[in-house]
Amino acid sequence: MIITMKKGVTEEQIRNVVQKLEQIGARGHVSVGEFRTVIGAIGDDAKIAQLPLEAFPGVESVMPILKPYKLVSREFQEEYTILNIDDVEIGPRTFTVIAGPCSVESEEQIVSVARAVKAAGASILRGGAFKPRTSPYSFQGLGREGLKLLALARKEVGLPVVTEVLDVRDMELVYEHVDILQIGARNMQNFLLLSEAGKQDKPILLKRGFSATIEEFLMAAEYVAKEGNSKIILCERGIRTFETATRNTMDISAIPLIKKASHLPIIVDPCHATGKHDLVVPLSRAAVSVGADGIMVEVHPSPQEALSDGPQSLTPSEFETLMSEIRPLVELCGRTQRQRRI
Ligand code: PEP
Numbered sequence: 223m224i225i226t227m228k229k230g231v232t233e234e235q236i237r238n239v240v241q242k243l244e245q246i247g248a249r250g251h252v253s254v255g256e257f258r259t260v261i262g263a264i265g266d267d268a269k270i271a272q273l274p275l276e277a278f279p280g281v282e283s284v285m286p287i288l289k290p291y292k293l294v295s296r297e298f299q300e301e302y303t304i305l306n307i308d309d310v311e312i313g314p315r316t317f318t319v320i321a322g323p324c325s326v327e328s329e330e331q332i333v334s335v336a337r338a339v340k341a342a343g344a345s346i347l348r349g350g351a352f353k354p355r356t357s358p359y360s361f362q363g364l365g366r367e368g369l370k371l372l373a374l375a376r377k378e379v380g381l382p383v384v385t386e387v388l389d390v391r392d393m394e395l396v397y398e399h400v401d402i403l404q405i406g407a408r409n410m411q412n413f414l415l416l417s418e419a420g421k422q423d424k425p426i427l428l429k430r431g432f433s434a435t436i437e438e439f440l441m442a443a444e445y446v447a448k449e450g451n452s453k454i455i456l457c458e459r460g461i462r463t464f465e466t467a468t469r470n471t472m473d474i475s476a477i478p479l480i481k482k483a484s485h486l487p488i489i490v491d492p493c494h495a496t497g498k499h500d501l502v503v504p505l506s507r508a509a510v511s512v513g514a515d516g517i518m519v520e521v522h523p524s525p526q527e528a529l530s531d532g533p534q535s536l537t538p539s540e541f542e543t544l545m546s547e548i549r550p551l552v553e554l555c556g557r558t559q560r561q562r563r564i
């Protein structure tokens with residue numbers, strides 16, 4: 223249920239509504255917008271419907287949310303969510319480029335990539351420390367050591383960093399080292415991990431599961447939001463189809479569809495979507511054109527020697543080309559590539 227409050231509503235009137243909801247075991251998520259404050263009532267809909275909420279002072283209207291996801295829906299919040307991570311803005315006014323190696327492999331590798339991607343205009347550095355590999359015999363990442371190296375690169379170049387947290391037991395450790403916590407495609411329906419991510423106060427980069435529908439994807443985001451963390455960046459990274467020419471099939475229509483259904487920012491990962499470095503530029507251009515809020519790209523100093531995902535990684539010079547290829551499109555779409563917090 224969405225409870226829209228009147229203009230000029232007082233803190234006390236908001237508190238009264240939230241308390242009433244809590245009395246029947248429901249929760250009230252307060253969202254203060256530019257024009258209106260709304261309270262998302264989450265819990266047993268039948269019980270909530272019986273409350274005389276319209277009679278409460280300060281309440282303007284009460285409407286059911288028709289979608290199964292509530293807090294992340296546009297019905298709940300009309301305005302786009304804009305995230306600020308250090309001085310990097312993610313949202314409708316900017317186009318944020320996240321870049322870095324698939325896996326952190328050594329100090330030299332991560333620091334050199336960090337410098338290169340920063341120089342080319344990336345605003346966030348990525349690098350996996352705990353790697354979810356299909357084969358148990360493949361490189362599994364440097365773990366704790368990888369996190370330390372990522373944090374070191376962060377300090378060296380001054381870019382915020384993102385890495386994947388694979389397991390609830392690593393949440394605290396990963397939290398201490400990074401600015402954004404990534405939940406990977408394989409864990410998109412790890413509901414315990416999602417709930418734990420929802421208890422953190424850092425943004426969550428949530429990747430779409432490769433067999434997940436858009437509704438399931440948004441329900442996964444709802445798990446995070448329900449626990450109180452609405453700082454979520456969605457990431458379309460390709461889904462599995464009958465097509466084998468690419469590693470996955472990039473679901474380009476997911477971006478405008480999700481923009482209609484949700485207020486959350488959504489970015490695209492053209493590397494995991496295709497598995498092919500030479501498709502990264504055209505698909506990044508497509509991402510800009512359909513309104514994505516950014517991209518995440520794998521960059522390695524020497525892709526042929528990468529310990530994971532070499533075939534889909536760009537060299538630093540290919541990354542520079544990518545940045546100059548998308549720049550005019552980004553401008554044409556009325557976005558800036560990097561915007562400092564005002
Ligand atoms: C990654 O971004 O490093 C990754 C493993 O991606 P995905 O979860 O989308 O496969």
Ligand code: MN
Nearest residue numbers: 324520530531
């Ligand atoms: Mn990868």
